[in-house]
Amino acid sequence: MFYQIYPRSFADSDGDGIGDLRGIRDKLGYLELLGVDALWICPVMRSPMADGGYDVADPRDIDPLFGGMAAMVELIAEAHDRGLKVTMDLVPNHTSDQHPWFAAALAAAPGSRERERYIFRDGRGPDGATPPNNWPSIFGGPAWTRVIEPDGRPGQWYLHIFAPEQPDLNWANPEIAADFEQTLRFWLDRGVDGFRLDVAHGMAKPDGLPDMERVETKMLVHDDDDPRFNNPAVHEIHRRIRKVLDEYPDAVSIGEVWVDDNTRFGEYVRPDELHLAFNFRLAETPFDADAVRAAIDNSLAAVAPVGAVPTWTLSNHDIAREVTRYGGGPVGVARARAMMMVELALPGAVFIYNGAELGLPNVDDLPEAALRDPVWERSGHTERGRDGCRVPIPWEGAAPPFGFSTGESWLPMPPEWAASTVEAQLEALGSTLSLYRMAIELRGVRPEFAGPRVEWYGSPAGCLAFRRPGGLVCVLNASPVPIALPPGDVLLASAPSENGQLAANAAAWLV
Numbered sequence: 334m335f336y337q338i339y340p341r342s343f344a345d346s347d348g349d350g351i352g353d354l355r356g357i358r359d360k361l362g363y364l365e366l367l368g369v370d371a372l373w374i375c376p377v378m379r380s381p382m383a384d385g386g387y388d389v390a391d392p393r394d395i396d397p398l399f400g401g402m403a404a405m406v407e408l409i410a411e412a413h414d415r416g417l418k419v420t421m422d423l424v425p426n427h428t429s430d431q432h433p434w435f436a437a438a439l440a441a442a443p444g445s446r447e448r449e450r451y452i453f454r455d456g457r458g459p460d461g462a463t464p465p466n467n468w469p470s471i472f473g474g475p476a477w478t479r480v481i482e483p484d485g486r487p488g489q490w491y492l493h494i495f496a497p498e499q500p501d502l503n504w505a506n507p508e509i510a511a512d513f514e515q516t517l518r519f520w521l522d523r524g525v526d527g528f529r530l531d532v533a534h535g536m537a538k539p540d541g542l543p544d545m546e547r548v549e550t551k552m553l554v555h556d557d558d559d560p561r562f563n564n565p566a567v568h569e570i571h572r573r574i575r576k577v578l579d580e581y582p583d584a585v586s587i588g589e590v591w592v593d594d595n596t597r598f599g600e601y602v603r604p605d606e607l608h609l610a611f612n613f614r615l616a617e618t619p620f621d622a623d624a625v626r627a628a629i630d631n632s633l634a635a636v637a638p639v640g641a642v643p644t645w646t647l648s649n650h651d652i653a654r655e656v657t658r659y660g661g662g663p664v665g666v667a668r669a670r671a672m673m674m675v676e677l678a679l680p681g682a683v684f685i686y687n688g689a690e691l692g693l694p695n696v697d698d699l700p701e702a703a704l705r706d707p708v709w710e711r712s713g714h715t716e717r718g719r720d721g722c723r724v725p726i727p728w729e730g731a732a733p734p735f736g737f738s739t740g741e742s743w744l745p746m747p748p749e750w751a752a753s754t755v756e757a758q759l760e761a762l763g764s765t766l767s768l769y770r771m772a773i774e775l776r777g778v779r780p781e782f783a784g785p786r787v788e789w790y791g792s793p794a795g796c797l798a799f800r801r802p803g804g805l806v807c808v809l810n811a812s813p814v815p816i817a818l819p820p821g822d823v824l825l826a827s828a829p830s831e832n833g834q835l836a837a838n839a840a841a842w843l844v
């Protein structure tokens with residue numbers, strides 16, 4: 334069971350309104366109480382923060398904003414003392430434009446060794462004023478930016494699949510892999526237990542960088558045939574990474590792999606590549622029993638042929654929170670609680686995004702002036718981006734920033750979150766936090782959760798039911814009316830179940 338921390342938004346120890354590593358350390362007791370096994374901490378390396386830290390200027394140092402190296406060393410030690418593993422987020426596909434390599438590339442000539450670390454090309458057209466190909470950036474606008482050469486004239490273009498502040502590295506250059514290996518070892522030697530690898534289906538680019546046939550201008554999405562991602566050469570990169578991790582017996586890698594096709598997804602978790610790959614099938618599924626069942630079957634089918642462990646996630650720092658996706662308000666909360674119970678009943682690794690355990694909604698009405706996601710600027714203010722799922726965690730008290738910080742939180746927090754704070758929910762038996770704690774504990778200790786399979790049961794229309802080989806039965810009622818529960822003792826239910834009935838928008842575990 335992994336718990337994803339978006340460090341800017343988790344807990345602030347120094348009052349600057351931005352969460353940091355000492356803030357996380359101060360909350361380790363809470364995470365222990367919640368019952369998770371491992372943390373995935375979004376990027377905390379040195380960064381100018383053009384994309385919340387996914388623009389890394391030095392991958393082997395911690396940004397002072399998050400407390401610097403000393404705070405990381407302390408956090409690793411204290412987490413380990415409490416039996417919690419620490420997984421870091423690394424960004425192999427690109428660096429920050431403030432990385433010394435990029436500064437050197439800009440200062441050097443076309444064709445130089447310095448430029449070979451990135452993807453520089455001449456433009457098209459008589460004066461090279463047209464980008465080298467037609468690729469758009471995932472964050473809007475073209476994926477190329479033209480540079481001013483040291484002689485002051487407009488010159489080559491560099492590729493950035495994300496923001497211009499995130500130039501793509503040239504993984505065809507062996508120097509890049511060698512440096513990344515150094516980064517892996519650097520953190521593993523300091524006790525980090527594993528890595529989440531950002532855009533793990535990126536890195537390798539097709540020879541000749543051909544134009545896209547169908548230019549996808551919708552932001553933050555792409556399909557499997559998009560030449561910007563999922564190039565077969567990426568697997569050789571994963572094999573090299575795995576060789577390093579294999580030198581550290583318990584180290585784990587988790588790749589961010591936005592690939593729909595099951596066979597192609599499974600390739601990323603072959604025994605000599607990634608240990609785990611994020612699978613977004615459940616997160617992309619509406620609250621609909623047939624769709625949820627198909628997402629589960631699909632997720633299991635994708636990893637079964639290669640013998641890998643399935644992964645499950647309902648939300649993360651890039652997608653709207655599930656409460657809102659499922660309709661918002663009390664119904665959205667009820668559905669999110671039910672889906673958490675479906676997720677935790679499944680075999681494999683579960684990733685919980687910070688705040689999901691509090692039943693937080695997305696904050697879709699942040700004032701425009703507060704928006705920080707580069708998508709907002711890059712889209713010419715047509716797409717608000719991902720800040721709505723990154724609003725800080727409410728810890729305690731009756732008013733913002735709810736103990737998150739002693740200063741002003743970097744994104745404003747809704748006053749109505751007073752009812753959702755950790756303090757308000759911790760001792761309340763019916764709270765979402767209590768439900769998460771009970772569910773996580775049961776999943777960890779009960780023998781009924783054993784076995785890698787999911788056996789489907791017949792169920793009324795709009796519902797689903799499955800059984801784990803160990804004996805756990807999970808029932809989801811996504812229909813609008815109560816249904817009769819199957820025989821057995823109710824271990825846990827997301828809503829009170831009376832007279833053998835399960836309410837609409839609820840789930841139950843039976844043994």
Ligand code: GLC
Pocket residue numbers: 384387388424495531532589650651
């Ligand atoms: C991944 C991250 C996202 C980031 C992007 C660029 O998709 O999850 O937050 O913006 O990579 O690094």
